[in-house]
Amino acid sequence: MYGNQTRIGRLDTIIPVLVIGAAQAGLAAAYRLQQSGIDFRIVEGAGRIGDSWRKRYASLTLFTPRRFSALPGLGLDGDPEGYATRDEFADYLERYADFHRLAVSTGTGVEKLSRRADGMFSALLTTGETVLAGSVIVSTGGFQRAVVPSVAAGLDEGVNQLTSETYREPSSVAPGTVLVVGDGASGRDIAAELAASHRVLLATGKPRRLFPERILGRSIWWWLSRTGLMNAGRESFIGSRMRRADPFPDRDRSFASLERRGVTIVPRLDQTAGRQVQFVGGRTETIDAVVWAVGYRDEAAWIAVPGAVDRGGRFIERDGVSPVPALYFVGRPWQRNRASGLVMGVGDDAGVIVEAIAGGRHPAEARVPREIAPVTLACL
Template sequence: MMTFVLVIGAGQAGLATGCHLRRSSLDFLIVDSACHVGNSWRKRYESLTLFTPRQFSALPGLPLVGNRELYATREEFADYLQTYATRCGLPVRLNSRVVRLARIGGNAFEATLQNGKRLQATHVVVATGGFQKSVVPPISAKFDAEVVQLNAETYRNIHQIPGGRALVVGDGASGRDIAVELSSRGPTALAAGKPRRLFPERVLGKSVWWWLSKSGVLKAPPNSTMGQFLRRSDAFPDRDRSIGSLTRKNIAIMPRLVDAAGDKAIFSDGSSIPVAAVIWAVGYVDDSSWLGVPEATAADGSFLHTEGVSPVHGLFFVGKPWQRNRTSALIMGVGDDARLIVQRIAAEGSGQTARG
C-alpha cells in the first residue's frame, strides 16, 4: 500500500499538518466533523479573543491580517482558518466525523465515518486539539436541577444565564474572561484554585510574547527545568484579568469549590453562597472513545505519545499541550510540530531516518 496520510481534524493543528503534507509528495486527506472549517472556534463563547497577538497567531505561509499587536476575535480566526484551507488548496472533507479508528493488517488503519463510509490509510495524524471534552466534576450532580449548569464549551453569552448570582469555577484565562463578561449582568463569583501567576501583557513597549519568543523560553522541553516551571505556573498574560482587577469589577473571589447542596456552593474555607448558575471552566480531557487501538491510550483514556509520536507505528499527534514545548498547543507552535511529524512520516515512507 502506497503511503497515504489521514489527518483527523481541520483546526489549526490539522491545517498546519496539511500545509506541510502539501509541500511533500505524500497523498493525504483531512477530515472534520464540522460543516465549515473553523467551526470549533465559532462554537466557543462569543466574547473570546486569542491571547496571543496576531503576529504570533498565524499558520505557516499566511499572515493574520490586522494590527499585529492586538488580538483576533474568535470569528476572525475562524474565517482565517477557512481562508487558509482554501489558499493552500488543502483536501478537506467536512461533515465527516470519525467514530472508529482501528488497525487493519499489520501496517494500515481503517477509519469509520459517522455516515458508515470507511477510509484506509498507512499513517494517521490526530489533530483534534487540546480542548476536546470539558471537565465537569462530580460535584455538579449535587446542585438542584433549577441551577443552570454550563461549561466552557456550552457557554456562549450572558443571555443563557438567569437572574441571580452566577458562579464561574476555574480561574484560567477562559474562566476569568467569562467572569468579567458575566459581571456586567449581575452578581458574579469566581472560584479559584491554586495560586496562579500572570505575566505582564507588555514589557518595554513590546508584547510579552515577543520577549518570551526571543529568549527561547517557549521552546523549553517539558521535562527541562524551565519547562517544568512553566507547566507548574501555567501563566497567561494579564489583560486586565488580575485578581485585583476582577475584584474592582465586583467579582467575588472565592476559594476552591469543594461541595454543593441544592443551590448552595460550598468552598474550602467552609463558606457557602447561593447560586443560580454555574459555569465550569476547570479544563479539558482527551476524547479517545473513538480510538479502537488500545496501545495508543493510557488507562484514563488520554493519548500516549512522545513528542507527537504514538507507540503505535504509523499513528501521530499534532496540537497536544506540551507535545514538544509550551507553544505546542498554541497557534504559533503547531507549524513546527507539524513539520517534524510530516518529516517523520515521509522518512518512514522512503525507509530513511527522520531528522529534526
C-alpha cells in the first residue's frame, strides 16, 4: 500500500509506517496495517520474497504442521497434518503477498535507520532512496546471523567450517569426520542428514527436552494451543519454565534415534587445536569439517538510533515495543509468548502492534491475552 505518501524534493518520501523485512513477520504486519487502513511501505533486502527461507538447508521443514503454519487471511495448501518444506513455505510467502496485494519493494534493504530531532525516522535504503516514517516495524526475524563461537579460531584452515546458515546439503561438506556443534533442532536435523554420508559427531549443549509429536492422535501443537500454553506470557510462571526448558517436537530426533542412524553423541566442545577437538571430560577427536549450530544473533549495525540496541548488539524490546517511541518489532522469539517465534504467532503479534500504532497506545493495552488454562504438560 502506497496511499498517503508525500515526496520531499527528489529523494525523500514521507510515509506513516515503514515495515522492514518481508518474510512471515513482515507480511503479517503489512496485512494487519492494510486491514486497519494505515498506509505503509514494506521493504525486503532479498531479490525475492521468501529468499530468507530458500537460502537455508535444503531438507528443512517447518516446526509446525501446515494447520498451524498459515498467516492470517490465506491457508497453506497440502496435508494439514504434514510439514511444509523450505521451498514450499517460501513460495507460500510469495503467493501471500500477491493474494493480498501487498506491494513489497524487493532488492531494497535498509542501509541505515536513524531518528531525526523532530521524531521522524529516516531510512537510507540500499537503492539510494531516503524514506521518512512516523513509525517503523522491524520484522527481520530472530535468526539473522549464525553465531560462530570463539573456540573456532583454534581450528586449522584446512577444516571445512560451516554454520546452520551456510550449510545446504551433505555434498557441500568435506568428506570424512564432521563435528556438529549444537544439539538444537537444526543441529539434530543436520547431524541426521549427514550421517548417511559422513562420520558424524554431535556435541551437546544445555540439557534439552523433546516433546512427543502427537498425543492421543492429535498434534502436540493442537494440545499446546488448546491448553493455552502457547499464549503463556514470557514472564509468567509457565512461560518462564517453557523458556528454560526450550523443548521442541521429537520428529525422530532423540539421541537414541540419532545413534541408530550412526551419529556419535559427545559432550560439550571444550577446546580446539588444528584438526584436533577436545570435549568436556577429555575425549579428543580429529575432524575434517565442523557445522556450528549454536544459535543466532541480531544483525543490528544498520540501526543508528540511540536506545534501540544494547551494548551486545541485541535489539531492545519488550512485547515488541522498543524504548524508542514509535519503533516496534514483530517476529522476535518469545516476543510475547512461545508462539511469537513461530509462524502461528506472528499474525496475532502483528495485530497487537498495529492496534497500538492505530490507537497510539502501548501494545499491552491493545489486547489482553486470554486466561491460561490451569493445565501443564510433563514435557515442559
